[in-house]
Amino acid sequence: xxxxxxxxxxxxxxxxxxxxxxxxxxxxxxxxxxxxxxxxxxxxxxxxxxxxxxxxxxxxxxxxxxxxxxxxxxxxxxxxxxxxxxxxxxxxxxxxxxxxxxxxxxxxxxxxxxxxxxxxxxxxxxxxxxxxxxxxxxxxxxxxxxxxxxxxxxxxxxxxxxxxxxxxxxxxxxxxxxxxxxxxxxxxxxxxxxxxxxxxxxxxxxxxxxxxxxxxxxxxxxxxxxxxxxxxxxxxxxxxxxxxxxxxxxxxxxxxxxxxxxxxxxxxxxxxxxxxxxxxxxxxxxxxxxxxxxxxxxx
Numbered sequence: 303x304x305x306x307x308x309x310x311x312x313x314x315x316x317x318x319x320x321x322x323x324x325x326x327x328x329x330x331x332x333x334x335x336x337x338x339x340x341x342x343x344x345x346x347x348x349x350x351x352x353x354x355x356x357x358x359x360x361x362x363x364x365x366x367x368x369x370x371x372x373x374x375x376x377x378x379x380x381x382x383x384x385x386x387x388x389x390x391x392x393x394x395x396x397x398x399x400x401x402x403x404x405x406x407x408x409x410x411x412x413x414x415x416x417x418x419x420x421x422x423x424x425x426x427x428x429x430x431x432x433x434x435x436x437x438x439x440x441x442x443x444x445x446x447x448x449x450x451x452x453x454x455x456x457x458x459x460x461x462x463x464x465x466x467x468x469x470x471x472x473x474x475x476x477x478x479x480x481x482x483x484x485x486x487x488x489x490x491x492x493x494x495x496x497x498x499x500x501x502x503x504x505x506x507x508x509x510x511x512x513x514x515x516x517x518x519x520x521x522x523x524x525x526x527x528x529x530x531x532x533x534x535x536x537x538x539x540x541x542x543x544x545x546x547x548x549x550x551x552x553x554x555x556x557x558x559x560x561x562x563x564x565x566x567x568x569x570x571x572x573x574x575x576x577x578x579x580x581x582x583x584x585x586x587x588x589x590x591x592x593x594x595x596x597x598x599x600x601x
Contacts, residue, residue, distance in 0.1 A: 334361065407553075432465060574594065
């Protein structure tokens with residue numbers, strides 16, 4: 303006898319709860335909606351319907367993977383971010399809700415102007431830069447996505463293509479792409495020299511911090527930021543002024559307890575009007591500042 307939607311939902315929730323899966327019922331609902339090609343509302347309205355046996359086979363496989371700690375976003379293949387679906391897999395960090403808050407903050411704060419240059423450093427799957435490119439499309443921004451990982455850049459390019467965003471990508475260890483001398487015979491197209499806005503969600507977790515099995519499915523290079531967690535952020539802040547246009551803005555996302563340390567870095571390096579803004583939970587998460595009055599020397 304075939305099981306009903308509600309029976310499968312309850313049994314799956316119990317299984318995932320037993321595997322210490324965070325928000326087990328939500329995960330099970332999403333997995334069922336994915337396999338049955340429906341939405342959560344359909345599940346509620348048809349809770350007494352039978353689930354075909356041929357649907358249970360792939361559902362059980364997804365449940366096992368979820369129970370082992372694999373992120374739900376990897377299993378579904380997409381993440382909704384700022385009302386758009388982004389391809390999500392193991393090539394880059396799973397987008398976090400706080401990053402959406404950073405984008406919202408920037409869109410409220412910046413004054414778009416035609417051709418403004420935007421850099422998304424440590425772009426990962428491209429969610430920040432692509433979203434800004436699409437939301438500011440009327441201003442035809444020049445958006446650059448940079449990351450040290452070629453795998454992440456390939457994912458970002460897939461997302462940009464799927465969503466119709468006009469961006470350029472560069473493989474770069476922070477600003478190394480700007481420091482390389484072009485080969486005379488095969489000179490690459492150089493990235494823009496200076497930017498009106500730099501936004502960066504860089505690795506900020508201390509190397510020794512223990513993480514859940516789910517988080518460890520993300521690339522380690524996108525997670526760990528050094529012994530203190532802020533070493534890569536400090537490198538970025540030291541190098542960024544040479545690539546900021548006059549009046550340019552730099553904005554970051556950082557760890558929950560790093561606000562004072564990063565604010566001190568910004569002030570010490572001469573950034574103007576530096577502050578750390580809070581997320582919706584009241585955590586000081588988003589440092590933002592203006593370009594130093596006297597920029598660093600060109601690399």
